[in-house]
Amino acid sequence: MKAKVLEVIRKFNLIEPKDNIVVGVSGGPDSMALLYILLEISREIEFNIFIAHLNHGVRGKEALEDEKFVENLAKNLNLPFYSKRVNMDEYARKKGMSSEEAGRTLRYGFFREILKQIGGGKIAVAHNKNDQAETLLMRFFRGTGIDGLKGMEYKNGDIIRPILGIDRVEIEKYLKDRNIEARLDKTNLEPVYNRNRIRLELIPYIEKHFNPNIVDTLWRASDLFTVDSNFLEKHSDVAYKRVVKKRGNESIVLDGRLFVKEDISMQLRIIRNCIYEVNGSLQGFTNRHILDVLNLFLEGKTGKEIHLLYNIIAKTSYDDYIIEKGKGHRLQDFEVELPFDGVTYIDQLDIKVVTKVFSKENVKINVNERFKKYFDYDKIEGNLYIRNKRDGDRFVPYGMLGSKKVKDFFIDEKIPKESRDRIPIITDDNNILWIVGYRTSNIFKITADTKRILMIEIFH
Amino acid sequence: MKAKVLEVIRKFNLIEPKDNIVVGVSGGPDSMALLYILLEISREIEFNIFIAHLNHGVRGKEALEDEKFVENLAKNLNLPFYSKRVNMDEYARKKGMSSEEAGRTLRYGFFREILKQIGGGKIAVAHNKNDQAETLLMRFFRGTGIDGLKGMEYKNGDIIRPILGIDRVEIEKYLKDRNIEARLDKTNLEPVYNRNRIRLELIPYIEKHFNPNIVDTLWRASDLFTVDSNFLEKHSDVAYKRVVKKRGNESIVLDGRLFVKEDISMQLRIIRNCIYEVNGSLQGFTNRHILDVLNLFLEGKTGKEIHLLYNIIAKTSYDDYIIEKGKGHRLQDFEVELPFDGVTYIDQLDIKVVTKVFSKENVKINVNERFKKYFDYDKIEGNLYIRNKRDGDRFVPYGMLGSKKVKDFFIDEKIPKESRDRIPIITDDNNILWIVGYRTSNIFKITADTKRILMIEIFH
Structure with a gap:
């Protein structure tokens, strides 16, 4: 394993003599192996190792024990130690990120703080061949194109991944052979997160039924994807410059x-x-x-x-x-202006709104479609919006003359309180046109006098 | 569904008036839906439908019932009917193909026979959106590059796939709405074949945990892969012409x-x-x-x-x-000539053999590697081969002076009879050098007199 890592370090110029290398050490097997292998290698290429540990503030007492473990380790190895405590979940909530994303942002932020203090250097992280395979599978299931299948790189800016080409079996053997103790993150054993599920359930399943070498196979495939993706990128940079008129x-x-x-x-x-x-x-x-x-x-x-x-x-x-x-505004929970002819994505609800105006004779109305409705275009006052409910909302349900509180409507329709926020409401400057999926307004209904029709369709 | 299929037929010019369309009908849901939808459409675009049914000769009585079912169907619909019985498994054995491959070859061969008889036309097959997703997953697990992720095409030579963009849920609804009876292939319900396992186990698993729309997602992704792959192909055709010197x-x-x-x-x-x-x-x-x-x-x-x-x-x-x-020969069970310096793939065993000759001072010999051995190059007579055992094989085990029957050696090593065929043996024109994984020969051992060394390494 040492020979392999050393070869990679030399081939991709990951570490040079006198470099400052901040090693992210969680205390788990991967980062422990990374640390010890770098220690071995630092006897051949002389560089400086700094140990960094971030307590994500999610696993309470256990996380504190991890922190202590890495701190002691640094003391025993006589290496500089940096640690920090954060609240990942709170940060994720605040920034509207996934926990995984928040963790990544906080970790690299912390590592770069250290780099600043020590006068620059590189960050070594413990990604390995299995992580690579897991990432590729997750991305493939999400429908990524070729660029998403490139996989991680040994070196990316100030981040280096010396053990990226090593698989988990080798890592475990390395630790065992040297009696290196590592901490066990119990949440890693539960298939609650996508990545854990891929690792604990899916990859073993694929190994058993489809390809016993799936980790290696995806590693080699990602090489090919990288090669092709880079070629495409090179060409598209040229094409982009050719086509851009004003930037x-x-x-x-x-x-x-x-x-x-x-x-x-x-x-x-x-x-x-x-x-x-x-x-x-x-x-x-x-x-x-x-x-x-x-x-x-x-x-x-x-x-x-x-x-x-x-x-x-x-x-x-x-x-x-x-x-x-766009110069459009986005208020409070959300309110997005809609064009009268076009397509609008509503990120908050993960839906797509298509609008179009027709003259009446050109529309064949199907009243049975729940998510495609028609309105009298000339009754619309001002602009068109999509938003969620507001306190005090009222509307005139189709077929009725008087108005009704939207809140009461939701109660009558037995829509649970926690779902009401996610029901899209289409309005103009003054009135509600449609409580999407439930009821249109009587105000905008098509009559014999209607001349132009606004069609609105929602795609989930 | 009809509108969707008609749109595709027109957009990709799948069927034109007066076309002869041979429809492959197994009797299962997909092909039944294909047949009925084409019947509906043949009222708008006038073309001729021919029903073709291949009995693969694997499911005995049940297959005969399927055949009868499709024959009756053709009679009731008043459509020309062609059928044929083959033995897929035997064909697969003979040709060294997988059953799936053999089935495909036999089917398209049969369809093309019919085309010849009726004076040309097209073959319509019932591949659908789910088949596409299954294929993409299987290929991804096998490590395909971008070209393997292109997916099937609506039209490919004389083959058309009118319902490729329709998913299985829609197909089942179509049949149910019209009370169309379809035959059930029971082997499709058992996860014994890779494809069935993907359909019955893996896709539902992905839908539950990773992406409820995986079938659609892969459909869209394969569009992108196609676009990029075509671009790369176009460029590589040009590059190929540039680089070729003699063809x-x-x-x-x-x-x-x-x-x-x-x-x-x-x-x-x-x-x-x-x-x-x-x-x-x-x-x-x-x-x-x-x-x-x-x-x-x-x-x-x-x-x-x-x-x-x-x-x-x-x-x-x-x-x-x-x-x-190459002009090299490949005898009987198998015997492949090896270069003294190079790489050789042995398809029969799915291994790779690397050979290299060194002068003695340039080799550091590690005797503990099971699949990497060293031999006295100057003792070798004639050429180098890799093969499996032959009756009467004898060799001189390392450390011994007399020869021994390979058969007895296998017995002593407790190698089960059924595995012995798959153990590679390296020989020269006269003697065995190495029973790979077990023992080298004493004849070629490195001594003080050795000048040049042949290294042989096997990769599984």
Whole structure:
């Protein structure tokens, strides 16, 4: 194992003499193996090791024992020790992140604080071959494209992963052979988190029935995905530059005449690039969003808009294909303005709203569709919004003349209190048009006098 | 469902008026739905339907009932009916194929016979969205690259898949709504085949724990893989033409100086192309083979060879990088010639043999490695081979002077009879060098007089 790790360290230039290496040590088997192997290697390449331990504040007494364990270890090994206590779950709640994401953010934040104190260096983390396989499987199930199957890298900025190519069996053997004691994180043994479930249930199942070497197989496959993904990226960077017309901070304008000439593979990547630049991240955006934008662009119809997540809007204006940060507001729990013709993603509810205006003779109305409704367009006052309920909301249910409290309506419909927040309500500046999935308003109903019709459809 | 299928038929031009469409009908739900939907659609686009049923000869009485069922159906619908009985398992054995592969070959062969009789047309098969997801998962577990994740196409040569975009839930609803009876293939309910296991166990598991829409997710993902894969293919066709120097039937010579300038993504594809052209297929070749060839080429060392599967050899000669069909023989159970310096894949045992000759001072011998052994190179007579046991085999076990029957050796080592066939034996023209994993021969042992050493290593 030492020879393998040393080879990787040299090949990818992970550590150089005199480097400061902050090693993240949870006390678990992976990070203990990482620490000891780096200690061995530091006898060949002279570098400095700093031990860092973050207490995530989730496993109470046990976590305190882990902290103590790593602190003692550092003392015995005579290595500098840094620790910090945080509240991961609270942080996740505040930032609207998953626990896994919050943990990652807090950990790397802490590691970088240490780097600052010690005058720079690198962060060594204990990702291994099994972690890689687990990540690939999770991403595949989520529908990632090739770029998501690249897997982790031995070196990424200031982060190094010296044992990335080592599998868990080797790690355990290494610890056993040297009688190195490691702490056991009991939550790792419960298949409550996705990653644990992949590790404890799914990978053994695949090994038994489909491929006994699945971990190795995915490792090699991710090499191929990386190679192809890098090639595509290289080409799409060139294509992007070719097609971009104006590149502002909050808006990117593409030259539509050039855009349509690109291969669809490049078109999709150009769109992703634009969103990444305008939004600062692609987090939350899925293939569905990108494909919707592509269809809008290829349709090339001026005036139609797609409201993506985080207030990012895609639209066309003659030969300008535009992706920009919208000026629309998003209040309180949530309220999002809808275009009268277009597509809007509501991140809070993970739904998509499609709107369109027709003249009456062009619509065949099907009254039985629960999530597709029709309204008298000319009765609408001001703008169109989608939001969740507010205190004091009232509306005029279809077929009635008087108004009713939305709260009472929910009670009559036996909608549990905890679900009411998640029921979308469509309004204009003054009235509720539709309590989605339940009832439309009488105010906007189609009559003999109706001239233009607004169609609204919700996709879950 | 009809509208969806009709849209696809029109969009991809699957069926035109007056077409002859041979519909493969097993009698199961998928093919029954396909047949009835095509019947509905044939009222809008006028085309001819022919029913084809292949009895695979595996499920005895039940299969005969299926045959009868489809025959009656054709009679009632007043449609031409073609059937044939084959023995799939026997065919698979003879051709060394999996049952699934054999079934596919026999089915399409039968369908094409019918096409010939009726003067051409297309074959409609009942692949659906779930089949697609199952295939993608199986391939991912096997370590396919992006090209293997493209998924099936609505149209591929003379094969059309009108219900590829429909999922199994919709198909079942369609049948139920119309009271269409379908036959149940009981083997489909047992998770004995990989595909059944994916369908019955794995997809429900993923739906429950990871992604309730996994079938749709993989469908959309495969669209993206297709788009990127096509882009890569287009570029690699151009790169291939750029690099090829000589293109014979049994040998392709690449210009090494141009090859090394290509992106690694293209290099891997060029190698795959060469193997495909020389061998007629890539079946059996994995990423490991391709990467080994790449390493050989990038190393560029004249005289080293890689013996891939099916007698395909990769080698370099100065600036010529060559992939060719070897002249080597493969006898009886199996006997494969080994190069003295190179890599050889043994398809029969799924192992890889690495050989190399050193002068004595350049080797550090580790006697404890079970699958890596050293021999006195100058004692070897003639060529080197790997094979399995033959009646009458004898060898001189290490440390002994007299010879011993290999059969007796196996008995002493308590190797079960049924395993003995799969133990590789390395020989030269006259003697056994090594019973792999068990004992080397005394004849070739390293002594004080040894000058050159042959190293042989086996990878499982």
